[in-house]
Amino acid sequence: MGKKSNWFITTLLILGSLLILFPLYLTVTIALKTPQELADSFLALPKEWRFENFTEAIQLTNFFNALGNSAFITLFVVVLTLLTNSMVAYAIARNMHKKFYKFLFYYFVSAMFVPFPIIMLPIVKQTSSWGIDNLVGLIMLYVVYGLAFNVFIYVGYIKSIPKELEEAAIMDGASTWGVFWKVIFPLLAPMNATVGILTTLWAWNDFMLPLVILSDQELATLPLVQYIFQSQFSTDYNLAFASYLMALAPMILVYIFAQKWIISGVTKGAIK
Amino acid sequence: MHKRKNAFIIMTVPALLLFFTFHTYPALQGVYYSFTNWRGYGDFDFVGLKNYINVFKDERALHAYLFTFKFAVVSTILVNVISLIVAMGLNAKIKFQKTLRAVYFMPNILSILIVGYIFNFIFAHFIPEIAEGLGINALTRNILGDQDVAWIGVVIVAVWQAVAFNTILYLAGLVTIPEDLYEAASIDGAGPWRKFWSITFPLIATFFTINMVLAMKNFLMVFDHIIALTGGGPGQATESISLLIYRGGFEGGEFAYQSANAVVYFVIIVVISVIQIKVLQRREVEM
Numbered sequence: 001m002g003k004k005s006n007w008f009i010t011t012l013l014i015l016g017s018l019l020i021l022f023p024l025y026l027t028v029t030i031a032l033k034t035p036q037e038l039a040d041s042f043l044a045l046p047k048e049w050r051f052e053n054f055t056e057a058i059q060l061t062n063f064f065n066a067l068g069n070s071a072f073i074t075l076f077v078v079v080l081t082l083l084t085n086s087m088v089a090y091a092i093a094r095n096m097h098k099k100f101y102k103f104l105f106y107y108f109v110s111a112m113f114v115p116f117p118i119i120m121l122p123i124v125k126q127t128s129s130w131g132i133d134n135l136v137g138l139i140m141l142y143v144v145y146g147l148a149f150n151v152f153i154y155v156g157y158i159k160s161i162p163k164e165l166e167e168a169a170i171m172d173g174a175s176t177w178g179v180f181w182k183v184i185f186p187l188l189a190p191m192n193a194t195v196g197i198l199t200t201l202w203a204w205n206d207f208m209l210p211l212v213i214l215s216d217q218e219l220a221t222l223p224l225v226q227y228i229f230q231s232q233f234s235t236d237y238n239l240a241f242a243s244y245l246m247a248l249a250p251m252i253l254v255y256i257f258a259q260k261w262i263i264s265g266v267t268k269g270a271i272k
Numbered sequence: 273m274h275k276r277k278n279a280f281i282i283m284t285v286p287a288l289l290l291f292f293t294f295h296t297y298p299a300l301q302g303v304y305y306s307f308t309n310w311r312g313y314g315d316f317d318f319v320g321l322k323n324y325i326n327v328f329k330d331e332r333a334l335h336a337y338l339f340t341f342k343f344a345v346v347s348t349i350l351v352n353v354i355s356l357i358v359a360m361g362l363n364a365k366i367k368f369q370k371t372l373r374a375v376y377f378m379p380n381i382l383s384i385l386i387v388g389y390i391f392n393f394i395f396a397h398f399i400p401e402i403a404e405g406l407g408i409n410a411l412t413r414n415i416l417g418d419q420d421v422a423w424i425g426v427v428i429v430a431v432w433q434a435v436a437f438n439t440i441l442y443l444a445g446l447v448t449i450p451e452d453l454y455e456a457a458s459i460d461g462a463g464p465w466r467k468f469w470s471i472t473f474p475l476i477a478t479f480f481t482i483n484m485v486l487a488m489k490n491f492l493m494v495f496d497h498i499i500a501l502t503g504g505g506p507g508q509a510t511e512s513i514s515l516l517i518y519r520g521g522f523e524g525g526e527f528a529y530q531s532a533n534a535v536v537y538f539v540i541i542v543v544i545s546v547i548q549i550k551v552l553q554r555r556e557v558e559m
Contacts, residue, residue: 010366016358017375019432023390026398042398084287091283104284111295113542115493117517118534121312121527122298122305144290176279205383207496208514212522223385227499230389237393244386255381259374262381266437267444 027248030241038238053242057229061243065218066225067250070204073135073221077142077203082192085147089154090180094163096155105155111148116208124212133215141213142203150195157191158184190268197265204251222247305531312527323532332508333533336516337540343423343512344491347430351487352480355435359442360472373443380436384429388500391429392416395501416502419509426510430497434490438483445479446472481552485545492541513537 030038031053032046057063088108095101123141127133132140165187166179174182185192207223214220220228226247230240255262306323310316327333362373379387396414403411416425449472457467473480495514498504504511504519511519517537521530 004365005367006365007367009361009364010368010372013358013361013366013372013376014368016361017372020375020379023387023394023432026394027390030393042401087283088287091280095280101280101284104288107288108291111291113489113545114295114299115514115534115538115541117493117514118302118531118538119295119298120518121521121531121534122301123294124522125312126294126298126301140290141294144287144294147287147291176276180283201381205381205385207383207385207499212518223383223496226383226386226389230500237397240389241393244389247386248382251381251383252378255374255378259377263373263377263440266377266380267440 027241027245030238031245032242033238035236035238050238053238054246057239057243057246060239061225061229062218063225063243063246066220066222066247069135069219070222071250073139073142074200074203076139077146078196078199080139080143081146081150081199082196084143085150085195086154086185086188086192087180088147089151090158090184092151093155093158096159105151108147108151111145112152120208120212127213128215133213135214135219138210138213141209142199142206146195146199146202149198153195154188154191157188161187193261194265194268197262201251302531303535305528306535307532308528310528311525312521316528319528323529324536326529327533327536332511333513333516335508336511336513339423339510340492340494340512343426343430343494343510344488347427347434347491348484348487350427350431351434351438352483354431355438355483356442358435358439359446362439362443363446376439377436379433380440382433384433384496385500387433388429388497391425391432392501395425417506419506422502422506422510426494426497426501429501430491430494434487438487441479441483442476445476449475477552477556481549481556484552485548488548489541489545492544 026042029044029046030042032049032051033053034046034050037044037046088104092101092105096105124133127137127141130137161184166183169179169183205223206221207227210221210224211227214224217228226244229243307318307320308316309319309322358376362369362376366372395416400412400414403409415421453471453475454467457471462470493514494512495518498510498512498515502510504515513533517530517534520526520533524530
């Protein structure tokens with residue numbers, strides 16, 4: 001402590017951060033320019049903010065519909081994942097000495113190494129023939145596929161929670177469910193935050209699963225809408241960038257307010 | 273006691289059934305179809321190992337594997353080198369530490385597809401325009417449109433995005449190293465290099481393993497970047513394995529054939545991950 005700040009490294013890092021901020025600067029300015037202004041200069045700030053790009057993009061991409069779909073999926077995926085995956089992990093963590101639960105643990109965790117393309121073709125057939133090629137089906141798939149990684153990190157964390165805490169509750173007559181919801185689940189708060197953040201990022205940004213599962217354009221999520229939009233209106237860059245910016249904005253806003261928790265959440269999840 | 277047992281069964285069995293139905297069963301189906309000639313519709317026959325033999329003889333598939341490996345290896349190395357440097361910088365005594373950390377981590381929250389579209393514009397219009405203005409002839413063409421160098425464009429975007437995540441992991445490792453180790457080393461006359469190789473690197477060995485394995489695994493599955501940047505082109509220069517399976521399977525009527533390709537892909541990913549973990553962990557022990 002008390003040492004002087006290293007201005008040399010600070011300067012290098014600030015210069016490096018321009019590589020991250022610059023593409024975002026371009027995105028914002030292009031989204032606000034007219035095609036003529038863009039042709040005149042890529043770099044300059046827009047002289048007048050042209051919000052028509054946004055209103056037009058909203059119409060062309062049916063933006064609020066996609067935003068609603070993405071929000072709906074993400075909300076349900078996160079809530080269901082937290083409630084169910086933690087429960088599965090609890091049962092496994094407290095019974096690891098039994099063969100069945102040990103098998104379950106390795107069964108779920110090994111799925112982390114199964115690349116999605118190997119199930120991609122059959123799962124598309126399956127979801128469409130069962131009539132779940134929609135948002136509900138998609139939510140279920142995210143919750144189920146999340147088990148692989150979430151069981152892995154939850155189990156590690158639950159093992160570190162002393163059993164004495166549960167035993168006291170059992171002595172007081174609490175059922176296993178009571179113990180889980182009243183004692184364990186609240187104690188999982190830091191891990192729940194981590195799983196919640198990682199799941200949000202995944203469900204919100206994922207492109208491949210909605211691409212193959214959803215057949216109805218009305219159900220498209222934000223990334224999927226950009227894909228459809230790009231193939232139809234690829235020439236008007238101002239419009240395209242307004243659309244990109246609107247798709248990125250919700251997450252960026254959340255990040256600005258919650259970056260402290262997001263960074264620590266991701267760190268914990270990956271270390272375990 | 274019995275009740276407890278039942279509760280644990282109710283907690284896990286539905287999850288087991290769902291997981292089997294929506295993950296394992298389709299995977300097994302994929303393996304099953306890989307021995308047939310199914311096109312995704314209509315009748316089909318068993319063809320034994322024919323699909324597998326054909327995958328190994330298929331120039332397009334071999335090229336996809338080659339591209340994917342080249343891309344994954346180069347990106348994994350670059351991401352790990354850059355993120356370790358950035359993490360050490362962010363861990364140093366710097367000004368605006370919190371803000372800088374927040375900025376460096378931001379790419380991780382952004383959709384790769386949209387980032388890809390933004391960079392697509394940068395490669396196609398922005399860089400050529402600027403290069404022309406500055407008179408740098410080498411950069412006046414869109415690198416994504418050039419068969420030989422398009423993959424470099426994909427690497428740049430992949431690295432830009434992935435460095436964020438790996439930096440955070442390295443940073444998490446670096447903060448656990450006690451400051452007095454460095455002070456003791458300074459007293460013994462160790463320079464920065466010596467400190468890095470004798471203290472920093474050995475002590476973050478587990479993070480190095482995690483980062484290498486995760487990065488490699490993720491890059492081998494590259495899909496979104498390619499869709500947004502090149503669509504696999506020019507020609508098939510940047511067609512990754514995932515993209516090939518997707519295209520051939522859904523659009524090319526090669527359901528069974530691409531299932532065989534997916535099985536091969538799966539085996540390769542498992543083998544690479546296991547080898548990586550074994551080799552890197554041995555290094556951890558030796559240190």
